[in-house]
Amino acid sequence: MNADLEKLQETNKTELERRGSIFNIGAPATEAVTTRDQIAVGFGDGTVRFFQSGSDPKTVKAHKGVVLSMTNYEDHVLTGGDDGRFLKISSDGNIEEIFNFGSKWVDCVASHKDTKVCSSGKTVYIWTKNKDKPQTLEHQSTVAGLAFDNKGKRLAVSRYGGVTVWKLNNNKWTASNYTWKGSHGTVTFSPDTKYIVTAMQENQIHGWRINDKADLAMRGYPSKIKSFTWVGDTPYLVTSGSSDAVCWPFDGKEGPMGRKPIVVANGGKELATFVKALNGEKAVFTGFTDGSVLLAEIDESKKPIMIRSSTGAEVSTIAISSDNSQILIGDMKGSILLSSLWADN
């Protein structure tokens, strides 16, 4: 592997860059999600583009300004924009406006099966199947993150002062509050749904054990954490925000309590800005401020592989196709690399 790495560095271009396609869109890539056979990317010019190996991306002019949030929904994607629109978009260019909030932004979106969710301001709107009117959930401050648990029974809503976890029982949502001083952004459930974790305005992440609300602070980062991903069976919560991918173990009864994280994929003077698990492997893709991307096993003794070389613009999104064959990397200048992960593809 070492010899391979050296060879890659000599030629400047990585193996994946040589066999992949590069598209220069000219607007920052803001979000990427995987649908059944494509990867959809939202951009700062309001477009959503559907990428598929071997063909040019299909462009859908969706929002007037920035695609702020995106998630997959059946074969479609749901997007929220700074034009106040919450949209359902298909790759053939069909756009359905679910709701228009006017001058208020649609900051966050989420979905589970046939349930569509978005937030605008302090309110979360939930559309369930066969109902035209959304249910609304109110919060004390602007919603900064949304996440369903894997069964779609609980919805975590992050905000200033903590997280509200809404539980669905007999068609009614009831709230349970997880409190921690400060402003909470992106939120995630652990795969076993025992923990919720948020990225904070301060350079730290915060977690709660759901059943007893025990707090879990993960600190020491040099910058804000913009991205996290669950990796492997342990599982590890891998985060950006440092010069390495920082991997916190969430196994056992106590998770990362009193334990040190594993750090992999050192970016030297660059900071990690985006992390994405390689499905089914104990490995993570880490994108950095200079546009480079490393693939690393969660093992400090293993050397990472360079997947994408520096572009000069920070990596803002990474997505893997649903069949694990393709990777898409996007950056803040709108350069997209789409490449097959495996040499024999």
Add this chain to the structure above:
Amino acid sequence: MYEGGIYRTNYKEIDMENTSQVPVTVLTGFLGAGKTTLLNRILTEQHGRKYAVIVNEFGEQGIDNDLVVDADEEVFEMNNGCICCTVRGDLIRILSGLMKRADKLDAIIVETTGLADPAPVAQTFFVDQDVADRTKLDAIVTVADAVHLSSQLVDHHEAEEQIAFADVILLNKVELVEDNDIVKVNDRIRKINPFAKIIKTTRCDAPLDEIVGLNAFSLDRVLDIEPDFLESDHDHEHDDDVTSLSFVSDTPLDMDKFQDWFGNLLRTKGQDILRSKGILNFKGEEERYVFQGVHMLMDASPMGPWPKGKNRSSRVVFIGRDLDNMNLKEGFENCKSA
């Protein structure tokens, strides 16, 4: 609570390959003072420029711009043990969103509600790294109503704070006030804020290049301060009036002593010190040092050698409440090198 092992890194400083920062002008002033008039002048008279305007939900209507964003003025306390360290959470979110746009903005204007405290807005640019990397606070511009300012200063802390924080004050509606009353209100403003530029206007008719694109928060601009040095008179009526004090020294200062005193001062009295600025001549240092602070937060750096033939004097200015009880003069004097 239980806590994960604290993770430390050797990381020092990022070399931000600086994509140019978008300037942000903050517009404050009481309802009816003329903020919207000024805003519309900026938007309509500067042709060909692309602005984003962030307004509050209680704002006056009729803003003539493509890109108007509604904000909620959500003030968040930072969880960093600094009690007065508040930021505008909505501003962090909106500025981050605007920075993802494909088209480049020439400037961003943030309009605050009449009763807003400007500190959280200013502090947002000191505290949030993403905001600081991609945008820069250009200036705080306060529109004051020449007819009503005097009574507003008596009735509302916020009016004092808006004057205290300002880099530029438009004393508007002067056509409705007698000349000697203008002098009085001008003096009142000066007592609160000796370094803001005061422009007397009718319908906010000030030259726009004196309002936007000022770079007033740049440390370089600290060198421009020529505060009106006031006699330290004590005729203000209440102890919680906002006043200012400034000190000059031709004797070089001792760097260690100054850092001890000033650091401790901001830590313990930062809540009452609204703004501080200064140019410092340290013994044994060839370069000028400048600083600029908002409450407990401060930005400081060396700023090149002293100009030849110019007097190497240190100057500091404080604007705040209860300054008389901080032993500022004594503290500053004690920093003089032996």
